[in-house]
Amino acid sequence: MGMIMSFMGKGLPIPSTQMPSYVMGSLYKQFVDKNIKTFDEFHVAVLEIFNTFNSSLPGKHYDVPSRKDVEAGYNDWRAAPELEKKEMFINFMKEKLNTGKLDDSTFIIGLATPPAAMAAKRAGENVPQLGFIKAIPDVIFVPSATILALVSAKLTKRMLQGSPIAS
Known part of the structure; x- marks a missing residue:
C-alpha cells in the first residue's frame, strides 16, 4: 500500500509559491486582450479583476485600491517598455491585493x-x-x-x- 501512495505524487504540479504568479499571469492575459488605451479602460479592467477575485473566492475578499493608486499604476504601466508591462502589472496587483477587514x-x-x-x-x-x-x-x-x-x-x-x- 505504501508503494502505491509513493507513486501518486506530491500534490499540485505548480508549487504554492508560484500559484500567485500563475494566477496573475492568466489575469494579465485577459487584461491584455482588452486592448487598453486610456486610464478609464485600465481602471475598469482592474475593477473587473477585483470583482472576479471577490466573486470566485469564498470567504476571502479583497479591497479595491484607491483611484489615486490605480492612476499611479496606470502611469507606470503605460511608461514601461512592452516587455516589462506584464511584470509591472503583476507587481502592481500583488502590492494592491489587500484582504478586506471587518470593523x-x-x-x-x-x-x-x-x-x-x-x-x-x-x-x-x-x-x-x-x-x-x-x-x-x-x-x-x-x-x-x-x-x-x-x-x-x-x-x-x-x-x-x-x-x-x-x-
Missing part, C-alpha cells in the same frame, strides 16, 4: 443579532397583532434579521462618518 461593530452586530432575533421572534409570537410571525420559519427569520442589521449598521456608519461602504 469591530460589524463583528459585534453579526454575533449579537441572531440570539436577539430569536428572542424578538419568540416575544412577537405572543402578541396578537404580530401573529404572522409564527408563519415565518426560524431558518428564514434569523438570517434575514442579521443581514438587515448588518446593512443598516453599515449604512448608518457611512452616513455619520462619510466612510466608504467597502471597508
